[in-house]
Amino acid sequence: xxxxxxxxxxxxxxxxxxxxxxxxxxxxxxxxxxxxxxxxxxxxxxxxxxxxxxxxxxxxxxxxxxxxxxxxxxxxxxxxxxxxxxxxxxxxxxxxxxxxxxxxxxxxxxxxxxxxxxxxxxxxxxxxxxxxxxxxxxxxxxxxxxxxxxxxxxxxxxxxxxxxxxxxxxxxxxxxxxxxxxxxxxxxxxxxxxxxxxxxxxxxxxxxxxxxxxxxxxxxxxxxxxxxxxxxxxxxxxxxxxxxxxxxxxxxxxxxxxxxxxxxxxxxxxxxxxxxxxxxxxxxxxxxxxxxxxxxxxxxxxxxxxxxxxxxxxxxxxxxxxxxxxxxxxxxxxxxxxxxxxxxxxxxxxxxxxxxxxxxxxxxxxxxxxxxxxxxxxxxxxxxxxxxxxxxxxxxxxxxxxxxxxxxxxxxxx
Ligand SMILES: [Zn+2]
Numbered sequence: 001x002x003x004x005x006x007x008x009x010x011x012x013x014x015x016x017x018x019x020x021x022x023x024x025x026x027x028x029x030x031x032x033x034x035x036x037x038x039x040x041x042x043x044x045x046x047x048x049x050x051x052x053x054x055x056x057x058x059x060x061x062x063x064x065x066x067x068x069x070x071x072x073x074x075x076x077x078x079x080x081x082x083x084x085x086x087x088x089x090x091x092x093x094x095x096x097x098x099x100x101x102x103x104x105x106x107x108x109x110x111x112x113x114x115x116x117x118x119x120x121x122x123x124x125x126x127x128x129x130x131x132x133x134x135x136x137x138x139x140x141x142x143x144x145x146x147x148x149x150x151x152x153x154x155x156x157x158x159x160x161x162x163x164x165x166x167x168x169x170x171x172x173x174x175x176x177x178x179x180x181x182x183x184x185x186x187x188x189x190x191x192x193x194x195x196x197x198x199x200x201x202x203x204x205x206x207x208x209x210x211x212x213x214x215x216x217x218x219x220x221x222x223x224x225x226x227x228x229x230x231x232x233x234x235x236x237x238x239x240x241x242x243x244x245x246x247x248x249x250x251x252x253x254x255x256x257x258x259x260x261x262x263x264x265x266x267x268x269x270x271x272x273x274x275x276x277x278x279x280x281x282x283x284x285x286x287x288x289x290x291x292x293x294x295x296x297x298x299x300x301x302x303x304x305x306x307x308x309x310x311x312x313x314x315x316x317x318x319x320x321x322x323x324x325x326x327x328x329x330x331x332x333x334x335x336x337x338x339x340x341x342x343x344x345x346x347x348x349x350x351x352x353x354x355x356x357x358x359x360x361x362x363x364x365x366x367x368x369x370x371x372x373x374x375x376x377x378x379x380x381x382x383x384x385x386x387x388x389x390x391x392x393x394x395x396x397x398x399x400x401x402x403x404x405x406x407x408x409x410x411x412x413x414x
Pocket of ligand 1: 220230231262291292334
């Protein structure tokens with residue numbers, strides 16, 4: 001049995017956050033692999049907003065004093081030198097209902113269950129001095145889990161900049177239970193631009209040259225964990241697919257894109273779409289995306305972003321192949337989304353085991369196998385062959401109304 005994908009997953013499984021030397025190394029490894037297969041690739045650079053922290057901390061002041069561990073949100077600005085003493089408010093979901101009778105929040109740090117665009121917008125309108133979000137479960141601590149660096153996204157920063165902090169769930173639980181009144185917060189950070197890049201390899205079509213497909217997978221990880229499942233597996237799977245089509249020339253052109261900076265808000269695929277407007281307009285007609293494959297335990301997932309007819313096409317394919325999968329139709333929060341947003345019918349293939357974990361130190365090799373990675377690669381090759389080789393593509397460009405609405409929400413345009 002071929003262990004090709006699994007061997008490549010093992011090689012790529014190291015922490016490689018976008019903008020770091022390790023991400024650059026991962027890109028080089030992908031380019032070397034393409035070259036060793038006899039193909040060629042280009043590194044398409046782009047910049048991302050990045051941030052380094054010079055100083056940060058949090059200390060509860062009243063009704064008791066206690067230092068708590070926090071991790072700031074990247075690109076969320078700084079607080080005045082020496083820090084600030086702020087009132088504390090737990091606003092749950094950050095809905096208007098959570099702020100009844102409260103106008104100005106310029107002397108307050110607001111703690112939310114999680115960060116949503118709607119809640120952030122309200123915090124900006126009320127001039128909140130800072131915000132906090134709750135991470136992990138109450139039984140987690142730094143010995144067994146992680147606070148994971150995340151930058152504030154553009155769509156949030158469009159409303160304003162509020163210094164943000166992640167707090168551990170056990171601290172958050174105590175703070176609300178014990179009616180914390182005030183906190184001292186410090187944050188001095190510095191924004192800069194970091195260098196990133198997508199690796200792109202193209203296999204020209206033999207017959208239909210005015211229509212092409214993109215095959216996408218992100219190769220960056222977050223700042224913790226080895227990113228084995230998310231997404232060394234997708235990167236290896238599209239290499240497996242690339243290797244197949246290099247030997248079996250497709251009827252239409254295929255662009256393979258190993259995207260950088262997906263974890264920071266699909267920045268690599270967005271950069272590709274922005275850098276290749278003409279290709280999107282004139283040529284790219286289908287997208288297959290791979291984000292998290294190869295877990296020993298299932299289920300498999302087929303996520304369709306397109307019309308009901310594309311969903312039926314996927315269902316029919318799974319029946320034909322005997323491929324047991326959860327087939328759903330929606331926007332996938334991965335690199336297919338910027339293509340779907342341009343009307344490109346998109347399908348994401350993945351494994352969705354609930355027993356494995358991502359975005360923390362537990363994203364490791366153990367839940368993955370060579371056998372399942374090969375199986376996922378083979379089903380992908382079969383599915384893509386059917387689409388890329390069809391006389392007429394199974395779906396025309398364009399998205400139905402429900403998906404258009406979902407895309408608007410997803411990209412913060414509603
Ligand atoms: Zn991912």
